[in-house]
Amino acid sequence: MTTSLLSIPPPAQYGGRVIGGAALEDEAPHDPVDDQVTALAQRLVDGDHASLAEVFDRWSPLVHTIALRSLANAQDAEDVTQQVFVAAWRSRHTLTPSPAALPAWLIGIARHKIADLRSERARDARRLAAVAAVRVETEVFEPAVVDQVLVRHCVDELPEPRRTIVMLAFWADLTGTQIAERLDLPLGTVKSHVRRGLIHLQRRLEEVRDGSR
Structure with a gap:
């Protein structure tokens, strides 16, 4: 269902920070930004509802970009983006809080959701083909x-x-x-x-x- 829980912010606002997160961790062992990400991840694991909005605001552009490149459909990409963060909330207990783990975990969920949608598309195509085949045989x-x-x-x-x-x-x-x-x-x-x-x-x-x- 296409229910927009939160609006996806512009990609340019957060893309650089997310993509470069792992490298920044290597450069600065005590980076205060990394500490903030770890704290945010811990709040998510602990069930803090406000943390989900913050996680969405920061990483939804990255997730949306991955989905759009994989699916080549804007509406499907938006659907997958929403599904990823709903799934993240439901499975938050599986996250081990750390600066690198949080975006990697979200990307992993996104890949699963993209694969699910591709499988759904393939099933629909097979059903359409089956209907056409039945019509030909019955004729x-x-x-x-x-x-x-x-x-x-x-x-x-x-x-x-x-x-x-x-x-x-x-x-x-x-x-x-x-x-x-x-x-x-x-x-x-x-x-x-x-x-x-x-x-x-x-x-x-x-x-x-x-x-x-």
Whole structure:
């Protein structure tokens, strides 16, 4: 779900400090800035809610940049950035406070979230391919039915707003972002309805294919 918990600050504000954090630690064993980062990490581990906002403000530009370069999609990058800091709060007990560990830990979470999203994209692509394959196979038996009537009937079986979302996605060729804006729904909700609609459509078409053999 695309729920913006906090606004991502401009990358230029903190990028240099974060990227160079490890090197700065080597240059100054008692760097007061490093002490501040360690203290911030400890507050996060201890469950200080205010510390999460500070961590987000400082490192979200780095996380967002990594996500954007990996996914090449601004909306997905923003979603992943939000997910990273939610996950960081939930798993804060796994962090060992230190200046270098905090950004490295966040980057590790980001990589996992990026991998999860890529896997989700691959699953969606396979489902779409499966639906197309089922349609081709079924057309051998009942081309007139499968072409229009059956697919439309399967979509009509969907509850609202899933039916409308699927219609807009596959008949009106709208993107997820466009559908979310038109229906005033979170993007994550739209994506979830599309995925579940595809699963339902695939199953129904497979039933028809099996019954035609």
